[in-house]
Amino acid sequence: MTTTTLAPLARLTVRDIAVGRPGSTAVFRRFKIDYCCGGGATLETAAAKRGVAVDAIVEAIEALAPGTTKPPADTNALIDHLLERYHDVHRWQFPEAIRLATRVEAVHRDHPACPTGLSQHLAHMFDELEAHHQKEEMGLFPMMRRGQSPLSGPIACMTHEHEDVVEQLHGLARLTNDFTPPDGACNTWRALYALCAEIDADLRDHMHLENNDLFRRFG
Ligand SMILES: [Fe+2]
Ligand SMILES: [Fe+2]
Known part of the structure; x- marks a missing residue:
């Protein structure tokens, strides 16, 4: 996977990724990215803060099986x-x-x-x-x-x-x-x-x- 295809997800906030892709929270926990109270940072910034390569996190999120249940809209x-x-x-x-x-x-x-x-x-x-x-x-x-x-x-x-x-x-x-x-x-x-x-x-x-x-x- 190239950096160009990884970039858009990396520029979203951790919070928006966590809401939009519910399974991503397990990935964030694995990489020790704060998604509950510090979720306002972009994934790029949060990864840099933890000293983790953002590409590795993006790849793990992209690899998630589809179909993880979303929380109720109501x-x-x-x-x-x-x-x-x-x-x-x-x-x-x-x-x-x-x-x-x-x-x-x-x-x-x-x-x-x-x-x-x-x-x-x-x-x-x-x-x-x-x-x-x-x-x-x-x-x-x-x-x-x-x-x-x-x-x-x-x-x-x-x-x-x-x-x-x-x-x-x-x-x-x-x-x-x-x-x-x-x-x-x-x-x-x-x-x-x-x-x-x-x-x-x-x-x-x-x-x-x-x-x-x-x-x-x-x-
Ligand atoms: Fe509560
Ligand atoms: Fe609460």
């Missing part, structure tokens, strides 16, 4: 999707991850790679996320369903809280060695890091759909 259906696919899912993911982390931290406390503090970090994330969910479920989403506008105040508040979540996800990646268990790790340790990686992916996709799709409908 606003009520999109809100329902966010609640069922993300809010409800986070509500079982976090307690399970906290349970596994508590066990790993206790059993492997003398191991040099023991993720000390992980259960506490997950519990703090879950507390803050639950408060955030409540604000969306009890305040912002019902206003959106009623078609109220402008909603720039509450949207700015939610967007700001999403940025805090991204910081917490950086902490999660640090504590888990980028979700990589040490050689010879037990099944619980592996399951814990796999779940933490899933939490990272789901939270980024969740915030991306809110920031770059739902919230922009009320901008």
Whole structure:
């Protein structure tokens, strides 16, 4: 593939690519390109910031199988999707991850790679996320369903809280060695890091759909 054919996609914003090609978010995660809160940059700029060749990212996006399901166009259906696919899912993911982390931290406390503090970090994330969910479920989403506008105040508040979540996800990646268990790790340790990686992916996709799709409908 030549640079000439790659150029148009590279000049789009990460946000627009993520919305237009839903499967691209997995590619962005693989290359550590921020698509949920920092999605306003062009792909070219975002790649340069990460020190990654933009052509490699474009090729990976172009290679995606067609047919990845797009999020609902109808606003009520999109809100329902966010609640069922993300809010409800986070509500079982976090307690399970906290349970596994508590066990790993206790059993492997003398191991040099023991993720000390992980259960506490997950519990703090879950507390803050639950408060955030409540604000969306009890305040912002019902206003959106009623078609109220402008909603720039509450949207700015939610967007700001999403940025805090991204910081917490950086902490999660640090504590888990980028979700990589040490050689010879037990099944619980592996399951814990796999779940933490899933939490990272789901939270980024969740915030991306809110920031770059739902919230922009009320901008
Ligand atoms: Fe949400
Ligand atoms: Fe949110």
